[in-house]
Amino acid sequence: MVTSTERRAKARRVPRAESYADLRARGLGRRGIRRALEHGLLVRARRDVYLSGGESTAVQQAGRIGGRLDCISAMVERGVFVRCAGHLHIQVPANGGRLGSPDERRRPLASDGAVVVHWRDDGADAAAMLSDPVAGLAQAVRCQSPRDAVATIDSALFLGVVDECDLDAVFALLPDRYAVLRPLVDGRAESGPETLARLALRVLGRPVDVQVRISGVGRVDLVVDGWIVVECDSREFHTRWEAQVEDRRRDLALARCGYACVRVTARMLFDEPWRLVEAVRGLLECGALRQG
Known part of the structure; x- marks a missing residue:
């Protein structure tokens, strides 16, 4: 059984991508990198983008595509409640390059709607594989029904992904019509x-x-x-x-x-x-x- 402490620790963790130069800088030689890849300790998501082999499937897929997890997918990765996870949601900068397939890095991203691309940059660290928690939560509100959105906000508050002071920033990123949801939020809800x-x-x-x-x-x-x-x-x-x-x-x-x-x-x-x-x-x- 996962405890509340463990859930909050997961919510705070942000997986990161590394370049070849980053790996060398922390002491891994060419042979060490090759062995790590062979043993699954490292994953080459796309050219010059490496991830820990222990990262979730969703994080690895985001790396192959060429972005980071965003919106409801980022919330799910943090352990925040999302009723319908649905498609993979990825954040890609407006000037992002060619996007790859989530399952095969040498293939281009198909236009079948299986991946929702949010073309924006929220200012999160370039190596972070999750969107900024405030901006990501605001985007998750827009991509859900009002009731489900309130449940996601409650969960994010309970787990410490955002705090009460962040709520102003979350709703400032949303159109005025979402203001009616603010009084319904209660971070004491545990599920x-x-x-x-x-x-x-x-x-x-x-x-x-x-x-x-x-x-x-x-x-x-x-x-x-x-x-x-x-x-x-x-x-x-x-x-x-x-x-x-x-x-x-x-x-x-x-x-x-x-x-x-x-x-x-x-x-x-x-x-x-x-x-x-x-x-x-x-x-x-x-x-x-x-x-x-």
Whole structure:
């Protein structure tokens, strides 16, 4: 299981490309470079562009194309939540040269739409294989639906890719129509599905609290109207039987404290968010009838 500390460390890491001169400057001779390539410790992405053999497929593809990961692809590489990763998004300077295939460096880039090229330069270090986090996040907002964009911003805040002070810069790079998303952002959300659940529940017009600590239970994802707990379960953390047993213990503890608990999976929130809304609405109506 990946911890929050490990997730934040991944979010801060920026893979870098090196030239032949860079490799020589750090002590690698011709024979050493050749052996590193043979053993997969180094990858020649394109002419005079070398990457560590341990870099992800996406980073290596960006190197072969002749750019760096940008937009939602850069966010995915940092571990930030993106609901639909879709095509590879690459940043290439406006004066960039001939682009190569992501899978074969000797072939030109096909015009089949499999790669989305953002022709711009955001000022990131020339050797960086990821776009500037602020500019990259702003571009990711433009390439997603509003709800998915808010979930990505929340995730970037939680992981420390950007901070609250950076949000002004992010929204300054966006057209004015995106300003309506700013009040919806909440960096306390620990997962994208949690953000999507919170946004879906807004239609009920009841307060939705985030990451609430309940005595005798611990921290829960969301609390609606002060008494309905919503837990967003993911396959990563809830597939083991031991984890499911612990979930049941927490549910019983919540019931003992007077809370109703609704559990929903990430897939449900992606495909059928209305099911969660209707379930919580039903509980609210039952609660109102009992009070009446």
